[in-house]
Amino acid sequence: MSRFLSNELSKLAPYVPGEQPQDKKYIKLNTNESPFAPSDEVIKALNKEEVSKLNLYSDPEAKNLIKAAANYYNIEENYIIAGNGSDEILAFIFKAFFNSNKGVACPEISYGFYPVFCNLFNIKYISVPLKEDFSIDVNDYANICDNVVIANPNAQTGIKLSFNDIKKLVSQSSERLVVIDEAYVDFGAESAVPLIKEFDNLIVVSTMSKSRSLAGARVGFAFANSSLIADLNTVKFSFNPYNINRLSMIAAQKALEDREYFKFCVNEIIKNREFIVDFLKEEGFKVLPSSANFVLAETNVISGENLYLKLKEEGVLVRHFKDEKINNFIRITIGSLEEMKIFAQKVKKIIEEYKI
Numbered sequence: 001m002s003r004f005l006s007n008e009l010s011k012l013a014p015y016v017p018g019e020q021p022q023d024k025k026y027i028k029l030n031t032n033e034s035p036f037a038p039s040d041e042v043i044k045a046l047n048k049e050e051v052s053k054l055n056l057y058s059d060p061e062a063k064n065l066i067k068a069a070a071n072y073y074n075i076e077e078n079y080i081i082a083g084n085g086s087d088e089i090l091a092f093i094f095k096a097f098f099n100s101n102k103g104v105a106c107p108e109i110s111y112g113f114y115p116v117f118c119n120l121f122n123i124k125y126i127s128v129p130l131k132e133d134f135s136i137d138v139n140d141y142a143n144i145c146d147n148v149v150i151a152n153p154n155a156q157t158g159i160k161l162s163f164n165d166i167k168k169l170v171s172q173s174s175e176r177l178v179v180i181d182e183a184y185v186d187f188g189a190e191s192a193v194p195l196i197k198e199f200d201n202l203i204v205v206s207t208m209s210k211s212r213s214l215a216g217a218r219v220g221f222a223f224a225n226s227s228l229i230a231d232l233n234t235v236k237f238s239f240n241p242y243n244i245n246r247l248s249m250i251a252a253q254k255a256l257e258d259r260e261y262f263k264f265c266v267n268e269i270i271k272n273r274e275f276i277v278d279f280l281k282e283e284g285f286k287v288l289p290s291s292a293n294f295v296l297a298e299t300n301v302i303s304g305e306n307l308y309l310k311l312k313e314e315g316v317l318v319r320h321f322k323d324e325k326i327n328n329f330i331r332i333t334i335g336s337l338e339e340m341k342i343f344a345q346k347v348k349k350i351i352e353e354y355k356i
């Protein structure tokens, strides 16, 4: 820490992303990326002509991109804002709407960035316990006056809330905002986007990083009532008006338009998830019921941390979290069937060694 860092930030504990090793080639099942390349339409569109326009700024209103999102989600354009990844969108939301008096309540296990943003922006943070089975009970939020941020399906557990539960949560109080982070919704949950017409206290966040194979392009969205979107634009234009670069804008637009490839990828992930869940259960693992592109699993044969380390030695990267409640688990991103088979073979080998 330098002697110049502002006092306010001296205790900031930054978000720790999953490893992105650039040296050795791993089977990468640790950061919930798609194993599939972006749509061919994306690859075709990022041509010489577009690259040669990089001397010009990108569209600060992201019109073509937002039009593509409006089309896909069947919602008017003034109900949408686009960001440099949904992380940026979340930052805009936290900055715009939450503070040290009226803060944010989140499930105790969820996306690690939520408490980090609270720290960065001096926002009150409340951790709400999960049920014994790691699920969220929306009734636990009924008496909370602070705003609520929940990922659906939930991050790290993969467990989803139903559309009716989301509706119930939003209806509990019109005096607080509810943010539903739908990073994983395409893999098996129902989107709450249609509810934004009915509720002016709901924001739905989505990303192109997981189900659309564009993690490296950094594009995300928020969907909400037009006055909430206007507020988010005020923050955006006070921070970084050209927040999405030209090439990412085109990539995301083309990915949204190619519905067939999107469906293919999502279906493959769901099939491969079933394959790996069956395998893990056969090997005696406890596996949480996932509706996402990852599963959280534990065994009593080897600790989560050791299994993570052993797999890494074998060239397979998974994610291990130190949070007490899930520190015996590993989180496995669903990859291609080939990757899942290699993962299964390595796990089998490690388990055999440890049983003796």
Ligand SMILES: *Cc1c(COP(=O)(O)O)cnc(C)c1O
Binding pocket: 032, 084, 085, 086, 087, 088, 111, 151, 155, 181, 183, 206, 207, 208, 209, 215, 218, 219, 220
């Ligand atoms: C991956 C993820 C994000 C971040 O997505 P980006 O669009 O890549 O910034 C946000 N929320 C949750 C729950 C995620 O899992």
